[in-house]
Amino acid sequence: MIPIAKPLISDEEKRAVVEVLDSGMIASGSVVREFEKEFAAYIGTDACVTTTSGTTALEVGLRALGIGPGDKVLTTPFSFIASTNAIIYTGAEPVFGDVGRRTFNLTADSIERALKEDPSIRTVLIVHLFGQPCNMDKIMPVVEKYDLTLVEDCAQAHGAQWNGKMIGTFGKTGCFSFYPTKNMTTGEGGAIVTSDPDVAKNCSLLINHGMEVRYHHDRIGYNYRMTNLAAAIGRCQLKKLDEFNRIRIETAELYNREITNPLVEVPHVLPGAKHVFHQYTVKVSGGRREDFIEHLTENGVGHGIFYPLTIPEQKCYEGRNFASGSGVADILKNQVVSIPVHPSLSEADKETVVRVINDYK
Numbered sequence: 001m002i003p004i005a006k007p008l009i010s011d012e013e014k015r016a017v018v019e020v021l022d023s024g025m026i027a028s029g030s031v032v033r034e035f036e037k038e039f040a041a042y043i044g045t046d047a048c049v050t051t052t053s054g055t056t057a058l059e060v061g062l063r064a065l066g067i068g069p070g071d072k073v074l075t076t077p078f079s080f081i082a083s084t085n086a087i088i089y090t091g092a093e094p095v096f097g098d099v100g101r102r103t104f105n106l107t108a109d110s111i112e113r114a115l116k117e118d119p120s121i122r123t124v125l126i127v128h129l130f131g132q133p134c135n136m137d138k139i140m141p142v143v144e145k146y147d148l149t150l151v152e153d154c155a156q157a158h159g160a161q162w163n164g165k166m167i168g169t170f171g172k173t174g175c176f177s178f179y180p181t182k183n184m185t186t187g188e189g190g191a192i193v194t195s196d197p198d199v200a201k202n203c204s205l206l207i208n209h210g211m212e213v214r215y216h217h218d219r220i221g222y223n224y225r226m227t228n229l230a231a232a233i234g235r236c237q238l239k240k241l242d243e244f245n246r247i248r249i250e251t252a253e254l255y256n257r258e259i260t261n262p263l264v265e266v267p268h269v270l271p272g273a274k275h276v277f278h279q280y281t282v283k284v285s286g287g288r289r290e291d292f293i294e295h296l297t298e299n300g301v302g303h304g305i306f307y308p309l310t311i312p313e314q315k316c317y318e319g320r321n322f323a324s325g326s327g328v329a330d331i332l333k334n335q336v337v338s339i340p341v342h343p344s345l346s347e348a349d350k351e352t353v354v355r356v357i358n359d360y361k
């Protein structure tokens, strides 16, 4: 089976981890500080604070802005659940907009609609899903018009850009995940990027038990610290990220050209977007998605359904009665299928993927 994801780890990462092990300094230390400097420089922000996961990065990225009980945060109904759980962890209330049919991303129109209905919403958490940036030409004017605080979930969009500007630099905070299936990995891990020094300081305190001076805890925080082991992997991966993304994009372009089956709608890339194809997600409509998946399985092509349910309808939120504007997301959840696009694919793998999809009747 051609897997849907496969991290690319080479001898360089192995050597870097062994070096950290040999140093005896395996928890958070100088390797983490170096990785943070390099990641901030790559994204183009003044600061980066690493964490244990994308989920904790999102929680801290919100908390560091003072978001908590009594606040409402508008977000997308179509994402991994961590995007919404992070809001809930802070004590704030999530409110859901809707996504575009072709972009899968939260639309500016749905943000504005929600704000007109409920002007007490002051924060928007956007998710650049599958590696495609949200349409920032449309979203930023709404953010400015209503003087909103913008937070970006960039867990699937390392190196993505909108009109040449790096994703993660539009919001007050940008939050990344380094889970093994992502465009780059640290094993588990996450990062918050920001150019606001106060926010950066809040993040640093929150991830380390509110401690600036050893054993003096000025506020209640967490242990969300990244280890030197993870950062050592991250430093190697960051150097390769642009090349990983180049291969993903090249593969996606090949698929877009060569998948010609009229039953399968290939992804749409917005003009102005550098889509880094964390996932290559096609749509199969007419109630044929399950049949299509069976065909992929029978022919050895791995796949994923991201996501089979919208966030507001997840069982864990039963009884919360979330206000939901998820009309489009409700349709997409029954159509989406992601197919392998990761940089470990061989030319033969890609040919197989195209052939199997074009053979589907």
Ligand SMILES: Cc1ncc(COP(=O)(O)O)c(C=O)c1O
Binding pocket: 053, 054, 055, 056, 058, 079, 080, 082, 083, 127, 153, 155, 156, 177, 178, 179, 189, 190
């Ligand atoms: C959009 C999105 N947000 C947040 C996360 C959470 O990241 P992590 O799994 O590193 O906690 C993920 C990870 O899958 C994600 O895809």
